[in-house]
Amino acid sequence: MDVVSTLVTAVAALIGVLVGGWITIRNQDRQWQREHARQWRDIRLSTYTEFVSAYREYVxxxxxxxxxxxxxxxxxxxxxxxxxxxxxxxxxxxxxAAMASMRLVCESDASKLAASRVVSAVRQIAAARSTTSADAVDPALFAELYAAQYDFINTARAEVGLTALTSNPLLTGESSLNGFPSSSEAREVAGQENVAPGHRTPAQ
Incomplete structure (x- = not known):
């Protein structure tokens, strides 16, 4: 009986060690996964923020x-x-460069497509400026940018675990031309308000 009792005790102790080790490894794995997800969330958030700053300063x-x-x-x-x-x-x-970084860290194709739409929209605004003044740029181009930005922000928010915006704040309220924002409103959104011409430098 003493041998059996000793054997049972040893087996129980061994099982306890194995279970404890498995629980420890599982907890460490979960902790690593949470840390990994947090790091990627921070990377994506930083990359998306840089992209937003880049295209706003471009406009x-x-x-x-x-x-x-x-x-x-x-x-x-x-x-x-x-x-x-x-x-x-x-x-x-x-x-x-910001767009290239976006493609590296985007988790979903929806974010890539939304970012590409934003880039296309800002390029068309710049192209329009080649032949006209800022105040004469077609407001529909700004409306397209605002819609593209709204889609991009929502796809980016989804990737970092935030809820989607329920409405586009850039297209709510009164606007100057049949629901489209005016060029002066667009410059305000683009960060141009209260900045003297010729004194802007791209952020480093």
Whole structure:
């Protein structure tokens, strides 16, 4: 009986050690997964924030009276391609770098498509500025940007675990032309308000 009792005690102790080790490993694995998810959430949030800043400053520069922009027809899609001089090149390069970073960290195809739509919209605003003043840019181009931005923000919020916006704050309330925001409203949204022309520099 003593042998059996000793054996049972040893087996019970061994099972306890195994169960305790399994629980510890499982808890560590869960902790690692949570930390991994948190790190990727922070990376995505930082990348998306940089992308938003890049395209807003791109639009703000394009609306500057001193902006010198030329356009060419895109070789593959039916839209115009804006080209900047030395003053505007940093904004273009920052936007393209931010978009490339977006493609690296996007979790969903919806975010990639929404970001591409935003880039297309801001480029068309810049292209329009090549032949007209900021106040004469077609408000429909800004409406397209606001709609694209709204879609992008919601897809980005979904990726970082936030609930979707229920309405587009940029398109609510009174607007100046048949539901479209005016160019002055667009400049305010783009971060242009109260900034003297010729004094903007891209954020580092």
């Amino acid at each position: 703000a520069f394009a609306l500057e009276p001193t902006a010198n922009i030329m356009v060419r027809q895109h070789p593959r899609v039916p839209e115009l391609m804006p080209f900047f001089d030395g003053a505007g090149r940093p904004y273009k390069e920052r936007l393209e």
